[in-house]
Amino acid sequence: MDSAEFLDLLGNANRRRILQLLARKPCYVTEISEFLGVSPKAVIDHLRKLEDAGLVESRTDDRRRKYFSIARHIRLEVTVSPYEFGTKSAYPASTRLDITSCRRLNIDLDDGSISNDEFGADTADEGSPEQDGTAKVDAGHDTPDGDDGDGDEGTAGASSDDVITLVRKLRDFEQLESELSLAQRWTQGHITDLRDALATSLDDGDPRLISEILLALAERDRQVEELSRKIEAPPAIVEEVLEELAADGVVYRDGHRWCLDE
Template identity: 55%
Template sequence: MDSAALLDLLGNENRRRILRLLSRKPCYVTEISEYLAVSPKAVIEHLRKLEEAGLVESHTDDQRRKYFHIARNLRLEVNVSPYGFGTKSAYPASKSLDITTCRYLSIDARSESASDDADDGDDVDDPEDLAAELSRLEDLENELSLAQRWVQGRMTDLLDRIAEVTDDDVNSRLSADILRCLGNGPLTVTEIGEEVDAPPELVEETLAAMAESGLVRRTNDEWTLA
C-alpha cells in the first residue's frame, strides 16, 4: 500500500482509535462499537477498509464470534519542510536480516532475541532477559527518533545555506540536488535533469544561477563543481 493511500486511510480518527485498541487485544465488533461510541454498522465499514488495506485480519472463536486483530507491522514517515514534502512507509525486515552488515550503521545488534536461545523448546524464557531486551530496544527506538530529528535539522540548515549562497529561495532544493549529482563527476544538462527529475530548461536556468555564485562551472557540454 503506498504512502498516500495509507495517509488517507489513517486520516480518520475512528480508524486510528480502532488500531490503537486492537494493538492492545483482539476485539469483536460490539467491543469496538462501545469503545468508540459509534454504531456497529460504522465500525464494520471502518474494519472493512482496514482489512482491504491488509492492516487488520479476523478470526472466529469456538462460539463463532468474529474477532479482529492487527495483521502486520509498518512504519509511516512524513517529512514536511520548507524544501520538500515526502512520505515513506516501510514494513519490518525479516528476522534473518543481519543489520551488522550495513556498512554505515553502527548499532549494537549483538543481543539476540531470548527465544532464539531456547534449546529444542525445553528451556523457559528468562523474564529478566525479556525485560532487558525490551528496554534496550525501546531506548534504541528513542535514539533513532532523535537521530532522525537531528538529520532533518541539519538538512534544513544546509539547504538554507545553499539558498543564501545562490540567492535563490525558490530553487534551493533543486540546487542542492544538482550539487549532489555533480559530486559524482561531470554531467550534461540532460543527464542532470534525469537524475533530479526536472526539465532541462529549469536545470539550465538553475545551473546558470549557481555558476554566477561560483558553485559550478561549464566545460563544453558538461557541468562540474567549481
C-alpha cells in the same frame, strides 16, 4: 496499498481509534462499538476498509463470534521539509537482513547471539564503541572548524571545491537517511519477534498486559500506581498480575515498589 492510500485511510479518527484499541487486544465488534460510541454497523464498515487494506484480520472463536486484531506491522513515514515532501510505507525487515550494508551505522548491541563482526569489519577503525548498548551514527564528515552545524552554509562566492564538498556531504546524509530507515525496519523486526516470543512464554493471563508490565519494570522499579498509569490498566488488575508473577519468581516486591527478579 501505497503510502498515500494509507494516509487517506488513517485520516479518519474512528479508524485510528479502532487501530489503537486493537493494538492492545483483539476485540469483537460490540466491544469496539462501545469504545467508540458508534453503531455496530459503522464499526463493521470501518473494519471492512481496514481489512481490505491488510491492516486488520478477523477470526472466529468457539462460539462462532468474529473478532478482529492487527494483521501485521506496517511502518508509515512522512517527510515534510522546505525541500522535500514524501511518504513511505514499509514492513519490518527480516532479522536476517545483512545490516553490514548500512556502512554509516555503527551498532553496538549487548547480545551474545550478535557479534560486532556482523555489523562490518570497519567498526574497529572507528574507535572504541560505547558500552551502553546504544547505536552510534557516523555521517561521514565532521562539521567545519568553528561551525557547530546550526548555521546556514551559504554558497555565495564558494569555490568549486566548496560546492563539491557540500554535494558530497548532502549525498552522505541522504544515504544515511536511507540506511536509518532500513535499520529501523530491521530493529522493528527484532522487537516483533521478541514480543511474540515473550507472549508465547507466558502461559497464563493476558500476554500483552503481562509483557507491558514487565517492560515497564525493565526500565526501572515502580509502584503499582505508577505501573497502572503507564500501561493504562486498573491498579487492582496490575497488582493481581504482579502477585502471580511474584509467585512464579519473575518479579519481587521491595517495600512499595516492584522489581524484576534478575
